[in-house]
Amino acid sequence: MVEKILAAKAGKDKVLPGDLVNVRVDLALGNDITAPVAIKEFERFGLDRVFDPEKIVLVPDHFTPNKDIAAAEQAMVLRCFAEKHAIKHYYEVGRMGIEHALLPEQGLIWPGAVIIGADSHTCTYGALGAFATGVGSTDLAVAMAIGEAWFKVPATIRFEYNGLMPRWIGGKDLILLTIGRIGVEGARYRAMEFTGTAIEKLSMDGRMTMTNMAIEAGGKCGYVQPDQTTFDYLEGRVTQPYSAVYSDDDVVYEQTFSFDITDLEPQIAFPPSPDNVYPVSEAAGIEIQQVVIGSCTNGRIEDLRVAAAVIKGKKVHPRIRLLVIPATQRIYLQALEEGLLTAFIEAEAAVSTPTCGPCLGGHMGILARGEKALATTNRNFTGRMGHPESEVYLSGPAVAAASAIAGKIVHPEEVL
């Protein structure tokens, strides 16, 4: 599928893994950390206009609402650039959300599109059948100038998940299982195709959680081939005409991995790496001080529903700080209307406006020396959420919510 998308956008009949191609991009994305570097590079072109103000998306979501003066200055660089170049898709605080939840929600992603983002989790959009990959700021600068990007065509690895999805298992558990199996460079430079009966039944939110973390296995992109779930999600969001692209029947995969998930336990990534994965039973009893439910990985409505179902009517453990961060304003409002926020607040959780904040140790929930957190985020490298001697465990929203109640890592069944 990726080869076909890249060939089409490079104006070629066919491309093969390893080929270097120049492609037209349908969308180029930057945030308040990466876009200021890109804007500085863009200025070196001496151009008075961007290639297409409708195909650039700027989202101040990392250190916003501005965490300090330096962050405020960075956000201002973004705002001024957006104003000067009449960037159509600039999302100010109050309208913005975490970019990888926001763009699909706003109908900016469609099957067959090529999307680059100066943010590593841009690979999320493959859940909608797009080719989407994280790049750097200079790549973004060039895309803003001429609407092109260079790529080495990746080989594809197939990941097949079969069996009945057990209760409490979601997309996060499947992707952690996968990263644990192949390692943080197991899919380096590769496209990851997610397929199988379990993926067919997985919701769009769950699929986005999986493609989101393709980068944690070193992947260039992750994707699910479009199906009815995809088209239902796109309905009413995407107005632009598109034609879905599928893998050919005779496609050659570099490798195939198969998983039977029937008896799968919820998965936990131990510090300091997302491939350090164990079933929750082996993490049981580990004491934590903070729980974060949110991020571009697990801050969508389905994640909040799962967490609220576990938490409703209970109290967060007195030693725990629980932060719940709906990923976009629309998700925030939906959670409010569905009574999810009431459940969180009555349980004594802190509910925040959308921000990437704690996931990358930016703001809103920094850890002190020696503290441990359990988070539904995507990375747990040393010092990721704060002090270099703090630690982060990763899980899905069900385990995170249950552990916030218990004060230690537990299986969700234990608090029900």
Add this chain to the structure above:
Amino acid sequence: MLEGRVWVFGDNIDTDAIIPACYLSTVEPRELAQHLMEGIKPDFPGVVQCGDILIAGSNFGCGSSREHAPLSIKGAGISCVIARSFARIFYRNSINIGLPILECPDDLSTLTSGVDRLQVNLDQGLITHIQTGCVYQAAPFPPFMQEIINCGGLVEYIKARLNSEAP
């Protein structure tokens, strides 16, 4: 031809280790360099000198897309990064900003940080251990990437292309 002292790091060095996110409120390479490798070697900004060479194992630069990672390395005056392999976004970022990087399959992890010195011929990918005379061969770049490097980065490369296309 480059020559410098080596600093040896391990496998899977991530971008949070290279430059922690709390320092990303600036785009200035020299400011970023003051926190280079702070997560794993807090004294590094104090000991690294202009011209030094960074050695790493596999998957160097995994994690986020922050171009601040190669920028902070460049800002510290490091002349070249040699690793067994690079994470893909770090790899393209380095080429795009003109930071010399080499993929070398040989095991350089036994070199002594701050003591051993290497001479690097970037054009040929030849790495010579000054003290022992051992020679290592790095993988060559595809011609397209070599052209970007020769131009000094992607912006200069594209500018040259736009100029040549101009009527």
